[in-house]
Amino acid sequence: MAGIKDVAAEAGVSVATVSRVLNDHPSVSPDARTRVLSAVETLSYRPNAVARSLRTDRTRTLGLVISDVLNPYFTALARAVEEEARTLGYSVIIGNADERPELQDHHVRTLLDRRIDGLLVSPVDRGSPLILDAVRAATPIVFVDRWIPGVEVPVVRADGRAAVRDLVAHLLRLGHRRPAIIAGPAATTTGSERVDAFREALSEQGVALPAAYIGLGDFQAESGRRVAERFLDLPEPPDAVFAADNLMALGALDAIRGRGLSVPEDIALAAFDDIPWFVHTDPPITAVAQPTQELGRAAVRALAERIAGRVPPSVTLPARLVVRRSCGAGFPTGRRQPGPAAPASSAPDPPAPHPPALDPAAPDTTSQDSAAVAPILRTRRSHP
Amino acid sequence: MAGIKDVAAEAGVSVATVSRVLNDHPSVSPDARTRVLSAVETLSYRPNAVARSLRTDRTRTLGLVISDVLNPYFTALARAVEEEARTLGYSVIIGNADERPELQDHHVRTLLDRRIDGLLVSPVDRGSPLILDAVRAATPIVFVDRWIPGVEVPVVRADGRAAVRDLVAHLLRLGHRRPAIIAGPAATTTGSERVDAFREALSEQGVALPAAYIGLGDFQAESGRRVAERFLDLPEPPDAVFAADNLMALGALDAIRGRGLSVPEDIALAAFDDIPWFVHTDPPITAVAQPTQELGRAAVRALAERIAGRVPPSVTLPARLVVRRSCGAGFPTGRRQPGPAAPASSAPDPPAPHPPALDPAAPDTTSQDSAAVAPILRTRRSHP
DNA sequence: CTGAAAGCGCTTACAG
DNA sequence: CTGAAAGCGCTTACAG
Numbered sequence: 001m002a003g004i005k006d007v008a009a010e011a012g013v014s015v016a017t018v019s020r021v022l023n024d025h026p027s028v029s030p031d032a033r034t035r036v037l038s039a040v041e042t043l044s045y046r047p048n049a050v051a052r053s054l055r056t057d058r059t060r061t062l063g064l065v066i067s068d069v070l071n072p073y074f075t076a077l078a079r080a081v082e083e084e085a086r087t088l089g090y091s092v093i094i095g096n097a098d099e100r101p102e103l104q105d106h107h108v109r110t111l112l113d114r115r116i117d118g119l120l121v122s123p124v125d126r127g128s129p130l131i132l133d134a135v136r137a138a139t140p141i142v143f144v145d146r147w148i149p150g151v152e153v154p155v156v157r158a159d160g161r162a163a164v165r166d167l168v169a170h171l172l173r174l175g176h177r178r179p180a181i182i183a184g185p186a187a188t189t190t191g192s193e194r195v196d197a198f199r200e201a202l203s204e205q206g207v208a209l210p211a212a213y214i215g216l217g218d219f220q221a222e223s224g225r226r227v228a229e230r231f232l233d234l235p236e237p238p239d240a241v242f243a244a245d246n247l248m249a250l251g252a253l254d255a256i257r258g259r260g261l262s263v264p265e266d267i268a269l270a271a272f273d274d275i276p277w278f279v280h281t282d283p284p285i286t287a288v289a290q291p292t293q294e295l296g297r298a299a300v301r302a303l304a305e306r307i308a309g310r311v312p313p314s315v316t317l318p319a320r321l322v323v324r325r326s327c328g329a330g331f332p333t334g335r336r337q338p339g340p341a342a343p344a345s346s347a348p349d350p351p352a353p354h355p356p357a358l359d360p361a362a363p364d365t366t367s368q369d370s371a372a373v374a375p376i377l378r379t380r381r382s383h384p
Numbered sequence: 385m386a387g388i389k390d391v392a393a394e395a396g397v398s399v400a401t402v403s404r405v406l407n408d409h410p411s412v413s414p415d416a417r418t419r420v421l422s423a424v425e426t427l428s429y430r431p432n433a434v435a436r437s438l439r440t441d442r443t444r445t446l447g448l449v450i451s452d453v454l455n456p457y458f459t460a461l462a463r464a465v466e467e468e469a470r471t472l473g474y475s476v477i478i479g480n481a482d483e484r485p486e487l488q489d490h491h492v493r494t495l496l497d498r499r500i501d502g503l504l505v506s507p508v509d510r511g512s513p514l515i516l517d518a519v520r521a522a523t524p525i526v527f528v529d530r531w532i533p534g535v536e537v538p539v540v541r542a543d544g545r546a547a548v549r550d551l552v553a554h555l556l557r558l559g560h561r562r563p564a565i566i567a568g569p570a571a572t573t574t575g576s577e578r579v580d581a582f583r584e585a586l587s588e589q590g591v592a593l594p595a596a597y598i599g600l601g602d603f604q605a606e607s608g609r610r611v612a613e614r615f616l617d618l619p620e621p622p623d624a625v626f627a628a629d630n631l632m633a634l635g636a637l638d639a640i641r642g643r644g645l646s647v648p649e650d651i652a653l654a655a656f657d658d659i660p661w662f663v664h665t666d667p668p669i670t671a672v673a674q675p676t677q678e679l680g681r682a683a684v685r686a687l688a689e690r691i692a693g694r695v696p697p698s699v700t701l702p703a704r705l706v707v708r709r710s711c712g713a714g715f716p717t718g719r720r721q722p723g724p725a726a727p728a729s730s731a732p733d734p735p736a737p738h739p740p741a742l743d744p745a746a747p748d749t750t751s752q753d754s755a756a757v758a759p760i761l762r763t764r765r766s767h768p
Numbered sequence: 769c770t771g772a773a774a775g776c777g778c779t780t781a782c783a784g
Numbered sequence: 785c786t787g788a789a790a791g792c793g794c795t796t797a798c799a800g
Contacts (some may be wrong), residue, residue: 001521003777014787019779027785049497050437060436060466069463072456081455081479091494093477096466110475113433124788133428137385223658280637281637282666299701375783388795398771401797435793438776718775 010039022047025317038352040384053115057178062092062303063111065104065121067146067188068219069096071247072275073292078295081120081154088304097124099185099219103128104168112139114384118303122146125187140306144299145290146189154306155314156299158290160272166321167270167288168201176268176329180213180238182210182248191219194244194272213238217248224251232259239372240268240327246275264328274322284324386427394423406431408588437499447478447503448494448521449488450605451530451572453480454629456659457676461528463571464680465504472688474501474540481508483569483603489514496523502687506530506706509571524690526703528683530573530675538690539698540683542674544656545581550705551654552585552674555624558712564622566611566632575603578656597622600631608635616643616651624652630659633669648712658706668708675701 008015011187013032019027021036028036039045053059062085066074073161078094085092093116104124108131111119118140119133135141135151147155158299171179173186181198181371184191199209212234215227228251231238241256243249247272256263263269263283274289297316305312392399397416404412405420423429423515437443446469446673448729450458451568469476479491488508491517495503500522501581507515510532519525519535531539555563562717565582568575583593596618599611608627616621625640627633633655640647647653655662682699689696707713 005777015778016780016787017785029785032785046493046497048438048499048777049494050434050443050499052779053434054438054794055777055779067461070456073433073453075453075459075482079482091477091498093475096463098463106470109430110433113473115432115434194800201742250660250664257664274793276634277661280634280641280665281661282664282668284666338628380726384773389793400771400796401769407795413769416769432793436795438778439793439795441776506778727797
């Protein structure tokens with residue numbers, strides 16, 4: 001593989017000059033520039049990024065440690081992050097923690113060893129001394145989605161409280177009186193916050209959330225199944241289940257149907273995090289949708305600010321409720337009625353006859369499906 | 385951040401000695417070793433991977449360029465790749481091509497600039513001069529899933545022909561007579577092979593696949609929707625649609641239901657690539673499942689061989705048909721019957737009363753659901 | 769077993 | 785505008 005010396009020889013200049021044209025340094029004669037450029041061409045020279053990074057102490061690389069690649073929410077987040085990073089001239093290296101603290105630390109360590117310029121993390125726990133050390137060492141870090149309380153790091157996340165309040169109103173309106181929740185690990189902020197939001201919204205409506213109706217999951221499908229089964233074994237099972245992420249909702253759905261029960265007739269189901277497949281599950285699942293794209297973009301911008309030495313503010317974006325049929329809504333449970341296709345829309349579900357109560361202060365937090373699916377169906381480049 | 389010099393000073397030895405203990409070189413006195421190790425500890429020293437790579441000309445990093453991160457198939461593949469790579473002491477950097485040749489080349493270029501030790505690619509087209517150059521330059525490369533014909537590179541992929549033959553038998557047995565296919569781009573091997581397999585299997589049964597029943601998609605949801613709509617607009621629409629990947633199946637399902645039609649009563653639907661959500665779509669979708677985990681592992685092992693200078697063989701693993709209800713199978717279309725839960729299984733669907741014809745030479749190619757979902761439900765670490 | 773020194777491929781003051 | 789030279793943080797023959 002040709003090096004900068006070969007290019008210099010071919011062009012009849014010094015390596016310094018080659019380096020200058022490669023880096024768009026102003027003081028290079030037009031003649032030298034052309035010769036270097038053509039030498040680069042004929043040798044198909046490509047600068048060695050490793051050497052460059054060692055010299056400049058910058059890698060133009062961002063690390064992103066996500067909790068679980070198999071979770072479509074994080075996959076969408078990763079895509080948005082890479083897109084925005086590319087715009088800003090950065091590459092991103094993704095580390096998948098698989099919800100395991102050791103694996104998270106493995107990736108953080110590897111990323112740090114590689115001297116990435118900045119780190120985006122969705123921490124799987126509150127502990128990691130490694131992350132705390134990195135923060136102390138002034139490594140540019142931004143938390144996305146989840147964060148570690150008490151640590152001085154900008155956080156980019158969604159606030160689901162209004163949407164959860166809408167969900168609770170929706171459930172109560174449909175007659176559900178014994179709502180339960182499959183929570184994420186208490187060690188994660190999203191694990192505890194979602195339970196808190198649910199409990200508070202219920203208590204505002206005078207409904208209690210007994211301990212037996214709070215099941216502890218780990219954000220993975222299998223735990224959703226396990227907790228749902230425990231709920232169904234209760235002397236008085238809940239009549240509605242809210243899963244704190246989409247994978248646990250999948251597991252819960254599995255468990256419910258495994259008992260021969262049906263959603264929403266026997267038990268209602270809702271999930272935090274909306275994904276395209278929820279439109280097509282049986283029944284379509286009501287979910288709290290995060291503005292994933294925007295979160296990813298905002299996180300990268302904040303991190304770029306931190307890298308530039310500035311102190312970006314945390315950003316909190318609202319989530320919104322997407323109503324479908326999994327909590328019951330007066331829809332016929334059998335076949336859909338024929339109707340005209342909705343050409344530019346991805347919302348095959350008719351509007352719910354009884355929209356949930358809206359928080360008047362946030363009229364846009366609730367919507368009827370579709371927007372959540374749009375990313376996968378619309379923002380992709382269509383076939384030429 | 386402490387460097388090797390600081391460690392040397394702290395331990396009272398030369399940097400050479402520090403380097404030796406860090407790299408487990410045998411000729412280091414026990415005394416020197418302990419002192420270096422404790423210096424490393426007190427300074428929380430971490431070797432700079434960038435400098436190390438420059439010197440050793442190895443990055444212990446693999447590049448993986450996948451066609452689309454939003455496609456659960458590739459996400460599962462990426463996870464398997466990272467897992468196996470980690471076992472072998474490699475990190476992996478994922479590049480998402482989003483089915484776009486320019487983006488694929490962007491990532492390949494970036495990865496090459498970073499001097500990754502080897503590259504795993506699932507090419508989005510047959511062209512990329514960049515990839516061909518890399519092959520010519522003897523960069524260790526292995527193709528996964530898709531490949532570029534005529535290029536001397538090991539290929540790790542699944543052969544879906546037997547499974548597609550099973551699918552065709554299944555469709556015909558259920559009375560479908562006008563099967564159509566939503567193909568992937570002809571520029572990809574998986575795009576053309578799946579059509580060929582489908583056409584051949586049909587012709588073996590004396591059924592033609594007219595041009596009007598071959599729709600060209602791009603492996604993304606939106607194209608599945610578009611092609612399905614075109615099918616439904618035909619004077620004589622197909623009575624079964626086989627989507628060449630899971631995202632196009634999602635789009636097709638959208639389009640079909642947007643017309644108020646239902647699956648499988650009005651039209652059957654099947655997909656290539658099985659994903660956990662297919663168990664819970666309405667109806668559950670019959671799919672050709674690839675051994676994704678094994679493909680990822682095998683690809684990494686082959687690449688490691690190539691990096692070591694050996695010439696690994698290509699590997700082809702069989703795919704298998706997973707029968708669910710989307711092609712019709714005599715299941716009631718309404719509610720499920722109550723029944724006991726299947727504790728350790730993720731297959732809520734009862735066995736199909738009419739299993740498809742099996743190729744006697746490959747009795748294990750067909751199965752009844754479940755196994756495909758197992759990865760996400762079982763192989764994850766459960767909550768402690 | 770140990771250290772001084774060269775060198776990996778770049779970038780960038782510095783001097784001209 | 786240009787080049788010689790130092791140096792980024794490591795590893796590794798080489799000599800002792």
